[in-house]
Amino acid sequence: MNKPVFEGLIVDEFDQPVEVSYVGDEPCYVVNDAGFRRHIPSETIDRQVLEAMRRSIEGHEDTVAEMAARQLGQDDIFSKAIIQNQLRNIDQSLAQLMQMGLPEEVRAYLGMMGFRIRINLHGEVLAVEQPGTIAPDDE
Numbered sequence: 001m002n003k004p005v006f007e008g009l010i011v012d013e014f015d016q017p018v019e020v021s022y023v024g025d026e027p028c029y030v031v032n033d034a035g036f037r038r039h040i041p042s043e044t045i046d047r048q049v050l051e052a053m054r055r056s057i058e059g060h061e062d063t064v065a066e067m068a069a070r071q072l073g074q075d076d077i078f079s080k081a082i083i084q085n086q087l088r089n090i091d092q093s094l095a096q097l098m099q100m101g102l103p104e105e106v107r108a109y110l111g112m113m114g115f116r117i118r119i120n121l122h123g124e125v126l127a128v129e130q131p132g133t134i135a136p137d138d139e
Helices: 042-057 061-071 077-088 090-100 104-112
Strands: 010-012 019-023 026-033 036-041 116-119 125-129
Touching (some): 010 026, 042 090
Parallel strands (some): 010 116
Antiparallel strands (some): 026 036, 116 125
């Protein structure tokens, strides 16, 4: 069973937090549409966000690996190589993430750092706010 990857990190277009609920075994993000609770399968939104993140990393694997290793306090050549390898095989990592979800500590850390996903009432991702990342136009 899939788990919602970005639980607690999603807001609607009116900046209201999006809840998580289950319809049977399927996790859904619940958007309040003027009192009507729209249930959007979490996989729909999670895949949009993960694809946007994959695109933002693409071509910057070395820089991302170096920054990640430094933040983890593992600023050595072996740790960087392991992280770079994970980034180059990101599709496998993303499939695993869809199954397991993000650990609660990671979601809390991302939230504290200002990471937010903004969606509309239909579950379309409007913005992925990732503070400290390289803007697409910047190099």
